[in-house]
Amino acid sequence: MGFAENIRETLKIKIQKNLNRDYIEKILGIVGSWPVLPVYGMTFASKSDKYLNIATIKNIKKAYCQKYPVAYGSLFLPYELLHSLDLVPFLPEVMAGFTAGIGIADKTLKEASARWYTPDLCTFHRSASGAVELNLFPLPQFLICSSLACDAAQKTFYIDAKKYNIEDNFYLIDVPYNKTADSIKYLASQLEDISTNISKKMGKQVDMDKFKNTIRLSNEFRYWALKVNDIRKELLIYPKNFNGLSFILPFHGLAGTKDAVVVYKNIYFELKDFLEKQKGSSGNKKSGSNIKIKQDIGKTKRILWLHLKPYYKNNIFEILENNNCRVVFEEISQVYWPELDGEKPFESLALKMLSHPLNGSVENRMAAILEMVRSYRIDGVILFAHWGCRHSNGSARIIKDTLRNNNVSTLILDGDCLDKNNSSEGQILTRIQGFMEIINSEQS
Amino acid sequence: MYTCGVDVGSVSTEAVILCRDNKDSNAKGRIVSYVIIPTGASSKDAALKAFEEACMKASVSKEDVYSIVATGYGRINIPFANKNITEISCHARGVLNYFSGIKTVIDIGGQDSKVIKLDGFGSPVDFLMNDKCAAGTGRFLEVMARALEIKLEHFGEIFTKTNEKVDISSTCTVFAESEVVSLIGQGIDKNKIIRGLVYSIVNKVISMVERIGLEEPVCMTGGVAKNLAVVKALEEKLGVKINIPEEPEITGALGAAYLAK
Numbered sequence: 078m079g080f081a082e083n084i085r086e087t088l089k090i091k092i093q094k095n096l097n098r099d100y101i102e103k104i105l106g107i108v109g110s111w112p113v114l115p116v117y118g119m120t121f122a123s124k125s126d127k128y129l130n131i132a133t134i135k136n137i138k139k140a141y142c143q144k145y146p147v148a149y150g151s152l153f154l155p156y157e158l159l160h161s162l163d164l165v166p167f168l169p170e171v172m173a174g175f176t177a178g179i180g181i182a183d184k185t186l187k188e189a190s191a192r193w194y195t196p197d198l199c200t201f202h203r204s205a206s207g208a209v210e211l212n213l214f215p216l217p218q219f220l221i222c223s224s225l226a227c228d229a230a231q232k233t234f235y236i237d238a239k240k241y242n243i244e245d246n247f248y249l250i251d252v253p254y255n256k257t258a259d260s261i262k263y264l265a266s267q268l269e270d271i272s273t274n275i276s277k278k279m280g281k282q283v284d285m286d287k288f289k290n291t292i293r294l295s296n297e298f299r300y301w302a303l304k305v306n307d308i309r310k311e312l313l314i315y316p317k318n319f320n321g322l323s324f325i326l327p328f329h330g331l332a333g334t335k336d337a338v339v340v341y342k343n344i345y346f347e348l349k350d351f352l353e354k355q356k357g358s359s360g361n362k363k364s365g366s367n368i369k370i371k372q373d374i375g376k377t378k379r380i381l382w383l384h385l386k387p388y389y390k391n392n393i394f395e396i397l398e399n400n401n402c403r404v405v406f407e408e409i410s411q412v413y414w415p416e417l418d419g420e421k422p423f424e425s426l427a428l429k430m431l432s433h434p435l436n437g438s439v440e441n442r443m444a445a446i447l448e449m450v451r452s453y454r455i456d457g458v459i460l461f462a463h464w465g466c467r468h469s470n471g472s473a474r475i476i477k478d479t480l481r482n483n484n485v486s487t488l489i490l491d492g493d494c495l496d497k498n499n500s501s502e503g504q505i506l507t508r509i510q511g512f513m514e515i516i517n518s519e520q521s
Numbered sequence: 522m523y524t525c526g527v528d529v530g531s532v533s534t535e536a537v538i539l540c541r542d543n544k545d546s547n548a549k550g551r552i553v554s555y556v557i558i559p560t561g562a563s564s565k566d567a568a569l570k571a572f573e574e575a576c577m578k579a580s581v582s583k584e585d586v587y588s589i590v591a592t593g594y595g596r597i598n599i600p601f602a603n604k605n606i607t608e609i610s611c612h613a614r615g616v617l618n619y620f621s622g623i624k625t626v627i628d629i630g631g632q633d634s635k636v637i638k639l640d641g642f643g644s645p646v647d648f649l650m651n652d653k654c655a656a657g658t659g660r661f662l663e664v665m666a667r668a669l670e671i672k673l674e675h676f677g678e679i680f681t682k683t684n685e686k687v688d689i690s691s692t693c694t695v696f697a698e699s700e701v702v703s704l705i706g707q708g709i710d711k712n713k714i715i716r717g718l719v720y721s722i723v724n725k726v727i728s729m730v731e732r733i734g735l736e737e738p739v740c741m742t743g744g745v746a747k748n749l750a751v752v753k754a755l756e757e758k759l760g761v762k763i764n765i766p767e768e769p770e771i772t773g774a775l776g777a778a779y780l781a782k
């Protein structure tokens with residue numbers, strides 16, 4: 078273990094040993110302060126990871142410090158709206174990923190189980206609910222969730238609202254199944270109502286200039302994300318530990334912030350460097366590249382990853398790389414929405430939500446998958462079938478059959494993103510290795 | 522010129538020494554020797570022991586084996602192996618030694634069962650594995666055989682003695698064992714219990730076969746392929762003939778020996 082990992086490991090152990098909200102706030106206060114934060118950022122191997130982690134700590138710290146109104150938000154919300162209302166978003170589902178990352182998910186899951194959360198509920202929600210019960214998360218003023226794709230937050234957030242005694246500040250956005258002129262209007266009016274209602278409770282008026290600004294930043298993020306995605310159509314060599322599945326926050330909680338723009342701009346320039354070096358190395362083996370290319374680029378198999386990954390320590394991606402396979406794109410990295418219009422923020426955000434491939438018929442998701450397979454010249458698709466996620470696993474059969482008809486192999490990899498006791502390491506390894514053997518033999 | 526395949530399973534470890542005049546993994550080789558030993562507590566030790574015994578049996582010196590491939594759940598960390606390849610590819614290649622054109626392999630071992638779809642030329646194109654628990658695997662049958670005090674080898678002949686069965690409702694090995702014990706206590710004919718147990722395994726496997734899509738010809742491998750009761754029940758339920766290699770338990774090791782370059 079290097080020096081950097083040592084620091085991070087020490088922090089994890091400290092939190093594991095002092096499991097309470099105040100302690101987490103204290104640690105975040107230290108790590109998130111100047112000049113500790115930039116130094117902490119330097120402990121990451123790549124610029125992409127560095128800026129992501131700086132932005133993450135900064136924003137979580139803001140939620141914990143209790144100086145600003147905090148709103149819990151479910152994953153598929155238009156976060157531009159929350160930022161425009163001066164709310165600090167806190168995403169329990171994403172934070173549940175952190176509970177696995179810092180090694181406390183066993184405790185949060187145990188707590189959830191003791192509180193009657195059923196084991197067939199997805200662990201993102203179980204772990205988050207356990208953390209709420211253990212008083213590990215910051216106190217919210219509002220809880221906002223949507224019915225997009227996932228039905229779990231509607232229930233768990235309400236339980237949280239009761240626990241915090243703020244049932245009146247629980248908001249559910251009802252997202253229609255189809256994308257039509259009427260449904261856009263219906264959804265836009267909900268977004269506007271919620272904004273007015275929350276502003277009133279905060280004793281102010283909806284500030285349309287603020288909306289304009291967050292929409293502008295959201296579009297700027299979109300611009301860089303599209304550029305990153307474009308580069309990735311060719312890119313096969315990546316910065317150490319780069320994993321597209323880590324960049325959930327810029328797409329969600331940070332949408333409409335400068336931070337998301339900074340993260341993606343930096344990813345773009347870093348990946349562009351790598352692409353140039355990749356091109357240099359394939360033309361001339363002895364180019365002055367300072368990136369060691371171990372991989373046989375010509376033979377690298379391109380993998381598309383669907384849904385999420387395990388957030389506890391694992392070596393899945395190392396195994397893939399060691400077998401000449403590279404995840405070149407992820408479902409969660411899609412820029413699926415059109416540019417937003419600052420003059421019509423509510424309609425734009427409604428359209429963004431309704432454009433999500435997970436909304437409505439599974440045909441939408443399927444069409445998006447086929448498009449990714451085509452643009453990224455995919456050799457094999459891995460669907461991580463996270464335990465309890467009905468909306469994702471429910472389409473496994475259609476995905477597998479459709480891709481087979483398009484001559485693309487699919488691995489449905491059963492596992493659990495958070496609970497390592499609910500997936501067997503040996504089984505995951507055999508499945509991945511067996512799948513790679515299949516796709517490596519396909520074209521040879 | 523020899524290659525060796527070592528299959529480190531949860532129950533048993535197999536080693537096969539293959540004489541190769543041609544290094545091409547598609548060319549036919551000759552099995553010079555094989556051994557099957559219990560895996561025991563250390564998969565590393567079992568792998569080495571199986572390899573050495575197979576060499577001894579074949580009167581081949583270890584140095585004459587130019588390549589060794591490890592497979593099976595314990596395939597990682599076998600220091601003397603040149604490479605590790607999953608059971609999926611190894612079983613696919615192994616069956617080619619006995620039958621041509623196989624499209625579906627059903628491999629039931631000690632702790633997992635797999636259904637592998639093949640291209641007909643010894644390469645896998647898709648597969649399914651059972652999940653984490655021992656239901657529907659060889660271990661399950663071993664535990665039940667112990668409870669019944671009947672040798673697994675005798676399941677085949679017993680299976681044909683009756684057409685009646687009692688349903689075993691528990692899939693969990695531990696619960697099923699107590700269920701069996703209580704059925705014996707009630708004086709139920711053991712033959713009927715065995716039939717019930719065999720069907721409970723077979724139903725699990727069939728759901729995997731159906732998911733992946735049954736294509737003939739079909740071959741069954743792994744230790745449980747020696748259990749004629751399971752084979753008969755599978756043939757009956759799937760309505761197809763199931764080909765069984767001469768020694769099905771070594772199929773993985775044999776495929777590994779072929780894939781050793």
Ligand SMILES: Nc1ncnc2c1ncn2[C@@H]1O[C@H](COP(=O)(O)OP(=O)(O)O)[C@@H](O)[C@H]1O
Nearest residue numbers: 530531532533630631659660743744745747748
């Ligand atoms: N002669 C036999 N008759 C019936 N079943 C057998 C026989 N030999 C082995 N088995 C079954 O085979 C299983 C082991 O199969 P094997 O393929 O070696 O598994 P593994 O790869 O896990 O070691 C045992 O659990 C047992 O159920």
Ligand code: SF4
Nearest residue numbers: 199201227465466467
């Ligand atoms: S993994 Fe699935 S069930 Fe769990 S929070 Fe995400 S969408 Fe909901």
Ligand SMILES: [Mg+2]
Nearest residue numbers: 530532533534
């Ligand atoms: Mg064995």
